[in-house]
Amino acid sequence: MNQNKRDAWDASFSALVGDGPLQVPGLGVIAYKGGREIYRFAGGFRRLGREPLPMTAASRFRLASVSKMFTVFTLMQLVEAGKVCLDDDVSEYLGFPLRHPAYPGIPLTLRLLAAHLSGLRDGKVYSIPPSVSVRTFFTPGSPYWEGGAHFAPCGQAPGQYFTYCNLNYGLLGTIIEAVTGQRFDVYQKDHILRDLDCHGDYLPGNLEEAEFARLGTVYLKRSPDGRWDERGDWYGTIDDYHGVQPPRDTVRLQNPYAEDVCQSYPLEGYQPGTNATVFSPQGGLRLSLEEMGHTLEMLLHDGIYQGKQVLQPSSLREMFRPQWHYDGANGNTCGRTLFDYGLGEFYVDGTGPARPCRDKAVSLWGHTGQAFGLLSGLFLRPGTKDGFLYVMNGEGLAEDAEPRSAGRFSTNYIWEENVLDRLCRLIDAD
Template sequence: MAEFDILENELRGMVGNHYTQVPGVGAVLIKDGKPVFSFCGGYAVLGAEPRHFKMDSLFRIASISKQFTIYAVLQLIEEGKLSLDADISDFLGFKLRHPEFPDTVISVKMLANHTSGLRDGMVYCIPPEYSVRAFFVPEGKFYEDGAHFSPVNEPVGEFFSYCNLNYGLLGTIVEAVSKERFDHYVQNHVLKALDITGGYLPGNLSLNEFASLGTLYQKKDIAGNWRDDMPWRPVMDNFRGIKPAWDTVTMQNPYVLHDDLRVYSLDNYTPGTNATFFAPQGGLRISLEGMYNALLMLMNRGSFRGKEFLKEASINEMLRIQWSYDGHNGDTGDDTLLSYGLGLYQIRGDTSSRVHPQQDIFLIGHTGQAFGLYSGMFFAPGSRDGFLYIINGVGLSEDDVRSKGKFSGNFIWEETIMSALYEGLNKK
């Protein structure tokens, strides 16, 4: 449509091979629950047999995955099998307490809103042969000298710190309660209900789904040094057309990429002991089409295509502010996370998390960022207006001054695409 020519030109200009350009980008603009504009440019896969970025291209969607974990948790709560205030120790098979706060229960809600007092450390996804207990006891292989616990001045239940391990534990709890493997539960009860194609294990995708799987890229050399002058280097899901074996998994720890080289079989995995290797915090592979279905359900307060997916009260619990920053009670991630719900967060247009340099708009949703991917999925509460996007690679380090936003705490790629989409959203 001619009215979106400026938006399309801005998105098209993001694709390229220099500085802040990206290998591929896709976006959708939604008004009154209907897609009014969509764009896909660049490539989902580069190399000898390149594939164009498409609406149905699947990508490891990073932290947008968190809301799908919350959907599973809320379904089990609606069935009376779980509660937000439950002690997570009751489901993990061992007593988990912060050593500095031994009398404070760590609840399901604290995991979901990142006030649990737990921390990622260097590794937060571990092989299926281990229990999650290995993170938290001194004799555990992944204890990291207590790095998975907050310092004493960041109390449990009060201090916010974004922690991917929280969602690995939520995935493990979903297994313990449902008696289903985490990926199976989400596939059977969440993705199917929302008519979403995808999954957590590339080897378990159908042949058609696997053929749609995109790769994530960065401009890093083998030693991990960022270099502007080198071609795009594949970082995640670079299978070169060879489908992994069924029920196999590799670790997904961004800080220790060498772990990704080893493949583990799930033949002997016991559900309810350790779902971290599925990456419930970020490992879901879905497309822009799938993201649209999930966002439509949120905007419809739990209803999808005329059927109740979740009760409106459950959606309200996801959307409402569970924690907010008072100047001292959290790590705000460059002042972009100033309040948080359950697997979703809120953006106020008059704060450093804003998506537009001038306009004041309130949004709810989530971004994703890992292995070169940037994604976003937001809507204006009280409406059915929103947007979503996927970028499948970046060529600059987060520490490079050129990657910083110009008017917010967001990165330049996020600022560029979200401000352009917001402008499109407000065209009359």
């Protein structure tokens, strides 16, 4: 890319950064074409305050649901090693029988969890204290039973009906612990993250000092008492540590639907295989843009990163194969956004309601992240070696409740729509 084109793209992305309601405090993107990086941009701030810190490619954030990819990467390495099978009954690993009470004859499998076809539901709370077993989600009378809210209503049988459910991934993390005998966060760091030369973590207190210094905060223009003011201040919602690192091996629950249930706990005495929801396998990974680029590079090169076969091509094919396709009645499309889901990845039809580009038909496979005001994504263009990633760390308007938060030509939020449209045009350019 020549300098004139680079300057034009820099100006285009810079316009999305600022203090306005349709802008974001910080934005970072990286784009690949033909298997190699062609462009990167970082603008704005990873942390606001008296001494704002700039957004860079080394800035790391809680990636929200992009983390699901990494949970499935870890799972697929175990499949390749013959330690689990995607169609195993999860009861074999959890240590208690788990069945939907209305469908006791249908085994819940690892595949059904990863593809959101399990018949399980989030309820309000899906991250619970480390001293508690995940069994309590499914035990009548327990504090986390929620009146049976963690099971789908009748008519939505496991294997037949899709509903996006973060609890599925808390259970996958728990199963990974049961199989490996290690804490979910520790095992993933020693395998997938090490393979990808990533220094991220699920626990901010366990980051190396230099890596913690690069941790960014996520913001909303919503005060602690719940009032939105698009002309007001930005308020930190997650990882707002003001430069003071929390203690090691301390976990803070992450429940976006119940922000009052986000207390911190020490992990002393935690038993792996009982409750990995504390680590948020569905959304809690802190990675930098640079490290996300390592991940995209691996995906674009058939599972190879820096000469190492991190995942087999057969595993990637299974992940990027629709395990569910919407037929008009067999699932919840999350506001006409999800129509095909694989294993920790979903397909975006370039001509569908969630199309990423206004005037070009650019289809994608990958995953987005959305929580506490952060918006992220990591996508590749099927049949090519093109792809991109992005992170934004704040929203000035209330999602859904404020009409201006809606995209102009797609079902994506306006902030996502603006970034996706630019990135798709960038990788589609001659």
